[in-house]
Amino acid sequence: MKWLGAVLIGPSLWFAVFLGVYGLHGLICGQWGAVDTGGRAALIAAWGLGIAAFLPVLRLLPAAPEHSIDLPRAGLWIGLGATVFTLFPVTITSSCG
Amino acid sequence: MTDIPSPGQTAPADTRAATVHIPASPAQRALPLHRLLSQVWANDDGLWGQITAVSHTTLGLRFMATAFVFFAIGGILSMLIRAQLATPDGAFLDTELYNQIFTMHGSIMMFLFAIPMLEGLGIWLLPKMLGTRDMAFPRLTALGYWCYLFGGLIMLTALLFGVAPHDGWFMYTPLSSAEFSPGINADVWLLGVTFVEISAVAAAVEITVTILRQRAPGMRLMEMPLFAWYMLGTSAMMLVGFPPLIAGSVLLEIERAFDWPFFDPARGGDPLLWQHLFWLFGHPEVYIIFLPAAGVMSMMIPVLCRTTILGYGAIVAAILALVFLSFGLWVHHMFTVGIPHMALAFFSAASVLVAVPTAVQVFAWIGTMWKGHPQLHLPMYHILGFFLTFVMGGLTGVMLAIVPFNWQAHDTAFVTAHLHYVLIGGFVFPMMAAATYWMPLMTGKRRIKGLGEAAFWVILIGFHGTFFIMHLTGLMGMPRRIDVYPDNPEWIWLNLTSSIFSFVLTIGFALYALDLILQATLGKRESRDPWGAPTLDWAMPIPSPNYNFASLPTARHLGRDAGDIIVPLARGEGMLPGAPRGRREILVTSVGDATPDHVAMLPGNTALPLVLSSAICVFVLLMLASLYALAGLALLPVAALIWVWVRGMAPQGAMTPVEAAPGLHLPIHHRATTTLGQSGLMAFLVANGTLFSSLLFGLAFLSVVTPGPAAPPSAVSAAQVLPAFALLAAALVLALGAMGWRRAGAAWAGTALNLAALGAVLWLAVQLENPTAHTRDALRAVLTGYIGLHVLVAAGMSAFVADQYRRGEISPEVPGAWPSCNLWQRYTTAVTLITLAVVIAQGVIT
Known part of the structure; x- marks a missing residue:
């Protein structure tokens, strides 16, 4: 069961970061109607924190036994890749419209 | 990623046996074993046997079979749509009937065909493939079936009487709100589909548990058949994916029935909330x-190519990625509703990214075929049909993931073409392959050659003739769901061609069905394991008996032909x-390594699932008839039957450990x-x-995004409600503490404390402001109702445990319902405290 939980860490982290940044964006647009410099900085910071959150987990995750598939680590890489790719728009798009 | 071959071939059988030391049972005569098992596991005779079957x-x-019947009905409806669209001024159907028919076509194909078909396949196949004798909860399987059947019949009956849903299979508000859809049409969809979803959630629960807890000893997770991985992903998605729709349907039905304004912007609601919940x-x-x-x-490709699967690990990782990424795509159905550009970009990127794990699987299958020796049996025809069709659908999916293109093609026939390529290519062709592959196990018969191949070609030609052209029709601007197009002569020939080929497609499906019927009725007896497969599903007599295996496979049996x-x-x-x-x-094993844990005794044949689903059906029908007070009363028999249901799990007979294998004694459940x-x-x-989270999502969405008027100042002061808050929280925390005692007195105390908490909920409820005034008040009322329902169930569960003490069914060694009661109490306490915190933090109550 622990192994299954470890498998879910990476994608779950992505989902949490994705929803967090999406929610933050909604909050900024809802409150101020535009993503100004401060708003963008907050979004980029949230994205960066999300990416950074993967790094200690990648280091701490024990290596899989030899000859077995390291699905937990694969899950982490999936989550990290998805976090980088799906949220990179925080750096280039701007509009709340 | 390491290339792991098909299950059981990762490590030699002796290595597995070293993992799980289970000695072989002594050989016996097969026939007496079979007779005894048949006697215990068989359905009752005749029609009664069909009613009480739980196998x-x-x-x-x-x-x-039922899903296939609904598929045929949905197909007939599609013929009516195509007949109407064959000419620009079609007078075949009037607009109202046309609206009902396209709505029912989509709803039937999604909710009454596709989902139940995959549920049926999983229910039928998983125990055989995992090496067990039945699903974890046989009565729940039966309950799910009856709910599905009754819900489907309600929807079909509505169509016969001309009051079927007519707002599209996605039921967008405000079109489906009471103002614009005043009859019962939308209620039929909301209540009917929710009724059917009981079946989906039930199936998801038992598929999850069966895969995690009933695998053959030694069948570790990373060595189980890929189908089990796929079904585990599917069931997890169903557990998380269906609740938002259930939440949305409940909210919309409450709005329609009681005028609580969740989706009405004039009173603080937002129609987009429905779209979010629906597409979630x-x-x-x-x-x-x-x-x-x-x-x-x-499963089929390696067997039909006489090889092992390429990239087992990569495929499992791809499943993992798909399961999660698919929950980050929902907004791509809403690209045109006015969502901020940055949010569009998030979801566009996620929609493009999901093509990667999909492609990993497609390349793994192609690679498997490349390294093997493909044999062109009938299932392989459909597999090749899948490749051609699904890949095209996937590519148009990537096109639609790109926002500017999506804006152009949105709501046109291009999208209709895309979704049919994905769904028929990605589901119907594989299911047709699967049916022809596993028919010998279902019927024990060999197919009659020729007809199936002809049916495949007719289907393939008919399909692409119908839907490839529809891409062009869409690109030329034809919207979806219109019934006439008198001012657009440029669409005439395209539509006529689609209509003609759609009839070819239907003929193909009819031939396919005929082929299956002929095989089942006139086919010669097939030999066992006709495909030479290395999986457990073929290691049994054909047609498969209810009990599957006379003795359950262990590590030494895995990975062998x-x-x-x-x-x-x-x-x-x-x-x-x-x-x-x-x-x-049956044998229950541990989640990770599948080591034997205990022996579970499953219930026998019973009509209880039918009776319970009938009681739920009465509730649904009373709701449809707007007899809400009576509908509330109809929940009493439902609750009583659930009590009877749970009572049926009481210990019976000897509770001594069972010798599952020589020298291996396991406790009973x-x-x-x-x-x-x-x-x-x-x-x-x-x-x-997830349902609770969906409600909180609604609360957050409407608080932050809604364009509607702000809520008026509340007339209820904090001083008025805080005592009720405190009583509720204290009663639940104390009830949770009582659970730790594990004594009869604790069960009674838990009941009393939960009843006190229920009183606090009622106290809160009477202080709530009119929920029809503003969304804030409506959401508060819904959350209060949610908590109240859970507290009520917690009180019932505590009372049940107390009753178990009274009957002497609980002892230090036999925990009875205590663990489940405890789990529910924890959940109830947690959601209550979260709700109170959210409501206070939000400052809703001033």
């Missing part, structure tokens, strides 16, 4: 449908041979630490928690 073999087949379900739904189909592909282990298993050399105690016994029931409750709570 996964019977119900899985029945699910699939709706997009994962596509993958819920696709994953089982991909699962059967992953089915033909080699049929006889040892039939002679009782596996675990739990026969049915010497006259009970339906009444004395086990973590039973299947507790695992099932945990899975259910995942779904329940």
